[in-house]
Amino acid sequence: MADTDKPLLIKRYASRRLYNTETSDYVTLEDIAEFIRDGREVQIIDLKSGDDLTRQYLLQIIAEHESRGENVLPINVLNDLVRSYTNHATSMVPEFLQSSFEMLREGQSKMMENMTKANPLAGMPGMEAMRAQQEAFMKAMTSGLGAMGSAPEAEMDDGETRDAGDDNLDDIKKQLADLQDKLSKLGK
Structure with missing residues (x-):
């Protein structure tokens, strides 16, 4: 059983594929979004450089949902963030x-x-x-x-x-x- 108190470690390979270290399989952005919806924290690390890419991928997930018409963030909030x-x-x-x-x-x-x-x-x-x-x-x-x-x-x-x-x-x-x-x- 996975330790859900620790963030789920996802490694990004040079090919940009994302690898779930707990289940030893590749995952998509939608899989990562589902982990988060289920209450799991995730950490996405670049395998080669060791850089933490979590923020970048979380923003990408949000941008994809917004672009599909699943608008959670009103325009005025987005303007204020900018x-x-x-x-x-x-x-x-x-x-x-x-x-x-x-x-x-x-x-x-x-x-x-x-x-x-x-x-x-x-x-x-x-x-x-x-x-x-x-x-x-x-x-x-x-x-x-x-x-x-x-x-x-x-x-x-x-x-x-x-x-x-x-x-x-x-x-x-x-x-x-x-x-x-x-x-x-x-x-x-």
């Missing part, structure tokens, strides 16, 4: 992005935990399948995010900004409440 490379805010951006995604992951974990624990409808037929679908949806929402980007800001009527993620969370909560209301009416 700007951050050319101004003095660069030192703050990585820490901000990292803390934002940690908060997002924690919030989603708590939401899923609360949905499974405190839900009085959990014993109803079909609720287990619905919970599994919700977990798959949450995993799909976060799978493309990795360590890049953040929720876009939305401008309020009074000119202030707020995190657009708050609107998304409110929408999800409303949809969940509507669904629970419909299910409770079906049970009567």
Whole structure:
């Protein structure tokens, strides 16, 4: 059994082929993306030079998903990222992005935990399948995010900004409440 606490070591050969050192086989970028979606950390090393190529390949995975229309990063976020490379805010951006995604992951974990624990409808037929679908949806929402980007800001009527993620969370909560209301009416 592989030690999942250590990053999965991928070696890049001179032919640019990627080799999984745990399973002794070649892998594709999509395979690497799947490892990451499954919660596994990866490290990609150039076999000849020993250079760490992880960042380069992760950015390539993101670029491929974005080019296929799987847009996770809004244009304004991409513009802000490009700007951050050319101004003095660069030192703050990585820490901000990292803390934002940690908060997002924690919030989603708590939401899923609360949905499974405190839900009085959990014993109803079909609720287990619905919970599994919700977990798959949450995993799909976060799978493309990795360590890049953040929720876009939305401008309020009074000119202030707020995190657009708050609107998304409110929408999800409303949809969940509507669904629970419909299910409770079906049970009567």
